[in-house]
Amino acid sequence: MVRRSGSSSCSSWVYRGLCIALILLLLAAAPAAAEKPDDPKPERTWPGQGVGPEKTPGTEPAPEVTPEATPDITPETTPASTPAETTPAAAGDEPDEQAETADTGAGPEESPGGATGGDDGMRPLxxxxxxxxxxxxxxxxxxTRRREPSGDAGAPERDAGFPGAVPAPASVRTVVVQGAQDAVPGPAAEPGFPPSLAAKYRDIGYLGQGGIARVYRAERIADGVTVAVKIPLVPDEETGTHFMREIRFWERLHHPNILAIYAANILPVPYVEMEYVDGSLKDCALPLSPxxxxxxxxxxxxxxSYAHGEGVIHRDIKPENILLAAGGVPKITDWGLGSVTDGGHRTRVGGFSPGYAAPEQLRSSVYGAEDARTDLYQLGVLFYELLTGTLPYPGTGIGDIALAVIGEPAPLPSAAGAPTAAFDAVIGRCLExxxxxxxxxxxxxxxxxxxxxxxxxSPPAGSRPADG
Known part of the structure; x- marks a missing residue:
C-alpha cells in the first residue's frame, strides 16, 4: 500500500492554479491595453501651484467675460484681451476665471512630455x-507535469481506492507493507504465546503454569538453541512488579545447580528466556533410594548455599521447583517468592506453598521473620518426601496443615517408611x-x-535427560 503526501499534491495544484489565473489575467488585460483612450488630454501641471483641477471637456462651458464682470480698474477689458492685461492683483482676486482662461487657451501641444505620448510608447510594449x-x-x-513520474507498474492497483488521484513523486512516497508486523515465521504460534515474540522463537510448545506465569518450550531462531520462555499470566501492575522482582533476584545467580537465565526484558512483553531442562522431581516416582x-x-x-552467599533466599523449595538436567543434576528454578537481603534492607513478596511452609511463614508473630534457615526447613521437608514419598504434615487444607506444622512435633522419616534411620537426626533438626x-x-x-x-x-529413577 502506498500512502501519498497530501501537502505535496496540494501545493502542486495551487501552483498550477496560480499560473492559470495569471494567464487569464494577462489575456483580459490585453484588449484594455490595446484600446486608445477617448480623452487624450492629460492633466496639466500649473507652474508654482501644483496640479490643477481635473476638467471634463464639454460638461461645463467656460463663462463669458463681459464688461460688467470686469473690475472697475479695467473697465474696457474684452474677453480676448483679459489674459494679457490683467494685473497681478487682479489675478489674485479672480483665480477661477484665470484658471478657466488658461485651460481654454492651452492645447495638447503645450505638454509634449505628457501622458499621451507616454501611453502611445508603452502600448506596443x-x-x-x-x-x-x-x-x-x-x-x-x-x-512541472513532465517532472512528475507516472508511477510504477503497481500504481493503478494501489490507486484504485483514490479515484482521480495523481501518483506522488517517488521522493515523497511512503511505502507500507501490510502484515509485516504480524508476520509469524514457521508454523502458527502456540495459543497464549505472545505474537510479538514470534519473530524470536519457533516450534513453541506449552510446558506448564505456575502462580504468576506460563512456561513454554521454544527454539531460538537466531541459533537454534532450545530454551524455556516464561510469560506472566496477567498483564497487571501487581503481576508485573512480582515478575520483575523475580528477574532481579534470578539474574544475579550463576551456579550449576541454579537454572540459568539467558535473557529478560519487559518489551515487547515481559518475558524471561531460561535454560531448558526437560524433567523435574515432580516427574520422578517417589520414594527414591537413599x-x-x-x-x-x-x-x-x-x-x-551459593544463593545465600549472594544475599538471596528462595522460600519455596519443593519438587516442582527442582529440575533435573542431564545426568540427574538438580537445578533450582522459580525464584518468584525469593527475598533479597542487601545492607540490612530486605525485599520480599509474601506467599508460600502450604505443604512446605516453615512455621515463620505461617505465624511470623511467634516464630519471627524468614531468613536463610527458612530454606533449610524446606530442604528438610523435601528430603523427607524423597525418602518416604509423603509430606511430614499431610492435610486436606491449608488450615489443617498450618495447625499441624505449628502444633505437632515433626515425625521421623524412618517411622513413615524410610528404608533407613541414618538421616532421622539431620531431617529432624531441619524441621525444628x-x-x-x-x-x-x-x-x-x-x-x-x-x-x-x-x-x-546413581541418578533418581524416572528422571528424563535435558536438552538444554
Whole structure:
C-alpha cells in the first residue's frame, strides 16, 4: 500500500492554479491595453501651484467675460484681451476665471512630455509582454507535469481506492507493507504465546503454569538453541512488579545447580528466556533410594548455599521447583517468592506453598521473620518426601496443615517408611519449629549429611535427560 503526501499534491495544484489565473489575467488585460483612450488630454501641471483641477471637456462651458464682470480698474477689458492685461492683483482676486482662461487657451501641444505620448510608447510594449507572459506560464505548467513520474507498474492497483488521484513523486512516497508486523515465521504460534515474540522463537510448545506465569518450550531462531520462555499470566501492575522482582533476584545467580537465565526484558512483553531442562522431581516416582535422594539434596543444598552467599533466599523449595538436567543434576528454578537481603534492607513478596511452609511463614508473630534457615526447613521437608514419598504434615487444607506444622512435633522419616534411620537426626533438626534450633547454615547441614554416611549415588529413577 502506498500512502501519498497530501501537502505535496496540494501545493502542486495551487501552483498550477496560480499560473492559470495569471494567464487569464494577462489575456483580459490585453484588449484594455490595446484600446486608445477617448480623452487624450492629460492633466496639466500649473507652474508654482501644483496640479490643477481635473476638467471634463464639454460638461461645463467656460463663462463669458463681459464688461460688467470686469473690475472697475479695467473697465474696457474684452474677453480676448483679459489674459494679457490683467494685473497681478487682479489675478489674485479672480483665480477661477484665470484658471478657466488658461485651460481654454492651452492645447495638447503645450505638454509634449505628457501622458499621451507616454501611453502611445508603452502600448506596443504591453502588446508584446502579455502574450510572452502567457507563453511563459504555460511552459512552467508543462515543465512541472513532465517532472512528475507516472508511477510504477503497481500504481493503478494501489490507486484504485483514490479515484482521480495523481501518483506522488517517488521522493515523497511512503511505502507500507501490510502484515509485516504480524508476520509469524514457521508454523502458527502456540495459543497464549505472545505474537510479538514470534519473530524470536519457533516450534513453541506449552510446558506448564505456575502462580504468576506460563512456561513454554521454544527454539531460538537466531541459533537454534532450545530454551524455556516464561510469560506472566496477567498483564497487571501487581503481576508485573512480582515478575520483575523475580528477574532481579534470578539474574544475579550463576551456579550449576541454579537454572540459568539467558535473557529478560519487559518489551515487547515481559518475558524471561531460561535454560531448558526437560524433567523435574515432580516427574520422578517417589520414594527414591537413599543414595539418589542424598545426591539430589546435596545438589540443591549447594545451589542454596551459593544463593545465600549472594544475599538471596528462595522460600519455596519443593519438587516442582527442582529440575533435573542431564545426568540427574538438580537445578533450582522459580525464584518468584525469593527475598533479597542487601545492607540490612530486605525485599520480599509474601506467599508460600502450604505443604512446605516453615512455621515463620505461617505465624511470623511467634516464630519471627524468614531468613536463610527458612530454606533449610524446606530442604528438610523435601528430603523427607524423597525418602518416604509423603509430606511430614499431610492435610486436606491449608488450615489443617498450618495447625499441624505449628502444633505437632515433626515425625521421623524412618517411622513413615524410610528404608533407613541414618538421616532421622539431620531431617529432624531441619524441621525444628524455632529457627535457632536448626542448622545455622547450609554448610553445617552438608557436614551433618556427610557424617550420617551419605555418599554419591546413581541418578533418581524416572528422571528424563535435558536438552538444554
Amino acid at each position: 504591453l502588446l508584446f509582454l502579455v502574450p510572452a507572459a502567457a507563453v511563459l506560464a504555460a511552459g512552467i505548467i508543462i515543465a 543414595e539418589a535422594a542424598v545426591r539430589v539434596i546435596r545438589g540443591v543444598a549447594q545451589g542454596l 519449629k524455632e529457627k535457632e534450633k536448626r542448622f545455622s547454615s547450609v554448610a553445617e547441614f552438608c557436614s551433618a549429611l556427610d557424617e550420617a554416611g551419605a555418599g554419591d549415588a
